[in-house]
Amino acid sequence: MKILITGCKGQLGTEIQKQLRLGYSEIGPIPESLQNAEIVAVDLPEVDISKLEPTLAYIAEVAPDVVVNCAAFTNVDGCETMHDVAFQANAVGPRNLAMACEKIGAKLVHVSTDYVFSGRANGGIPLDEADAPNPISAYGSTKVQGERYVQQFCSRFFIVRTAWLYSYYGKNFVKTIYNAGKKFGKLEVVNDQLGNPTNAVDLAHVLLQLAATQEYGIYHCTGEGICSWYDFAAAIIAGGKVDATVAPCTSAEYKAKHPESADRPAWSALDNRMLRCTIGNCVRPWQEALEVFFQNWDGENGMK
Numbered sequence: 001m002k003i004l005i006t007g008c009k010g011q012l013g014t015e016i017q018k019q020l021r022l023g024y025s026e027i028g029p030i031p032e033s034l035q036n037a038e039i040v041a042v043d044l045p046e047v048d049i050s051k052l053e054p055t056l057a058y059i060a061e062v063a064p065d066v067v068v069n070c071a072a073f074t075n076v077d078g079c080e081t082m083h084d085v086a087f088q089a090n091a092v093g094p095r096n097l098a099m100a101c102e103k104i105g106a107k108l109v110h111v112s113t114d115y116v117f118s119g120r121a122n123g124g125i126p127l128d129e130a131d132a133p134n135p136i137s138a139y140g141s142t143k144v145q146g147e148r149y150v151q152q153f154c155s156r157f158f159i160v161r162t163a164w165l166y167s168y169y170g171k172n173f174v175k176t177i178y179n180a181g182k183k184f185g186k187l188e189v190v191n192d193q194l195g196n197p198t199n200a201v202d203l204a205h206v207l208l209q210l211a212a213t214q215e216y217g218i219y220h221c222t223g224e225g226i227c228s229w230y231d232f233a234a235a236i237i238a239g240g241k242v243d244a245t246v247a248p249c250t251s252a253e254y255k256a257k258h259p260e261s262a263d264r265p266a267w268s269a270l271d272n273r274m275l276r277c278t279i280g281n282c283v284r285p286w287q288e289a290l291e292v293f294f295q296n297w298d299g300e301n302g303m304k
């Protein structure tokens with residue numbers, strides 16, 4: 001078994017490599033068929049997934065059984081001004097991987113986002129895999145197109161939408177709030193955007209479980225439970241034992257102070273329905289996963 005991980009230096013790519021090397025995650029063992037798998041991990045600049053011919057040639061040469069695509073342009077605000085660069089990484093890149101996987105019969109595990117949804121009125125019901133994407137940001141629209149290309153060009157695909165992702169490795173909201181809390185002692189965070197904080201441990205664990213199956217399709221995989229960014233920030237300050245206060249603000253107030261920022265969905269809570277209906281949903285409640293994060297995090301870019 002050979003697994004190729006693209007975007008391997010990011011939050012998720014680093015976590016997946018760790019689980020494959022160890023053979024288990026915080027949640028449990030990885031699938032038997034992936035134990036001792038050969039891992040090929042690549043990132044920019046050596047493998048740029050947005051370049052068609054080099055990507056096709058590289059994947060044909062490596063001949064993986066599974067490609068896990070963790071590569072993406074994830075700066076949501078940056079996507080608004082660098083739309084083409086975002087489209088290359090988030091839409092053209094997955095297309096190239098899909099074509100390459102199809103040629104050699106490999107499975108493609110591709111990661112997408114809750115920001116494919118508009119966040120407008122869903123009557124308080126979490127969005128499931130049957131709900132129609134309708135993005136309101138450049139990031140969301142590039143990720144939707146990536147999803148379409150994967151479905152169009154690859155027959156063995158898993159598209160897994162996650163949200164509000166954080167990890168021991170790389171940059172994320174948890175570390176930003178923790179560090180800003182320590183520095184400023186006082187924070188304001190939006191209280192009218194609701195979603196699901198997701199620990200990369202849970203997501204990586206699920207991606208590997210899926211990769212061992214033929215249960216192809218579109219999946220939602222987010223931490224269990226719904227909260228606002230303000231609730232999440234308050235839990236980070238408490239869990240990280242930071243001496244700081246967090247006050248709620250509205251998206252309109254935030255936008256007035258940061259006019260260049262992308263619009264974000266007000267309601268992007270996802271339901272992991274497809275996981276429940278197939279391999280089972282082992283994703284932890286977000287509060288529990290955050291608590292374990294603070295038990296293990298080294299305060300910088302790794303684990304204790």
Ligand SMILES: NC(=O)c1ccc[n+]([C@@H]2O[C@H](COP(=O)([O-])OP(=O)(O)OC[C@H]3O[C@@H](n4cnc5c(N)ncnc54)[C@H](OP(=O)(O)O)[C@@H]3O)[C@@H](O)[C@H]2O)c1
Pocket residue numbers: 006007008009010011012013043044047048049050069070071072073074088089093111112113114161162163164165166170171
């Ligand atoms: N972060 C979140 O809150 C969040 C939420 C929902 C969904 N997601 C999705 O989850 C997945 C993993 O996200 P993450 O947070 O782990 O991302 P990340 O930490 O930003 O890592 C992405 C990696 O991909 C690399 N990359 C960018 N463009 C590339 C290209 N053209 N070819 C090859 N590699 C490229 C990046 O390199 P550079 O750093 O050098 O650019 C980086 O190492 C992504 O699909 C993302 O859209 C993330």
